[in-house]
Amino acid sequence: MKLLTLTGVVLVGLAFSGGALASDDCTDPVADWQPREVLRQQLEQQGWEVQRIKVDDGCYEVRGTDKLGNRFKAEYSPASLQIRELKIKFDGKGGARDYLDQKPDQRAKSSPPPTRLQEQQHEQARPIPLSGRRHGPARTG
Template sequence: MKIKPIVLSLSLLAMSAGVFADDDCTDPVADWQPRENLRLQLEEQGWTVQRIKVDDGCYEVKGLDSNGHRVKAEFAPASLNLMEIKVKINREDAKDTDDFRHTIERFTKSEPAPTAAAGQAQPKQKVQ
């Protein structure tokens, strides 16, 4: 039996597992902003938020964007910066000439996120 190729394959597999584990948010819990702040930001942009939950240390949002497309997005809980977004385009009412490129609105670190006391989110930049 050839043990060397098996051991080599298993060791490469074990080393590669660490590469995929770096997509988690690492913000200290003491620095997290309330989920309601994130909900206010997204609703101000026209999103319909269905759920916000914590997954791998990030806020995971499921809902509809301002164009009616289903969205699953991850945000850093302290800064509320967008980490990842997945969009499922609603093509039911689409025409052949429609452009399906999606504009992502992202919160930059230079702009402060709203606070619960302020009650209103500040305008955000659009990134195309």
């Protein structure tokens, strides 16, 4: 009896965990997919070297190296070619800052992190809210 109960609990657990994993899959209809070569061209225009593109859970999975030589693994929606996930192994070249949304001219000359003195000056420059004072429009009625 205990074995039957344990088997039922395991099966229910597997059913629910499988449903959670399935939500991470791409669900684009195959008829809407863009060719892999279009994705390859877009990445190569960014200076990335594509080693392979395969289909995994309905998404395009791309592996290769970025323009700094760091290895990456990315997941793209096959219909829109929008990135869904990006993993990069930084091998001492570059960092996450190189992938943040910045204006093109800021990427090349990104500023170093602020010094402790600059952080203190920033903290002192912040306005201090007055206690008991409302923010926003006053309520009527």
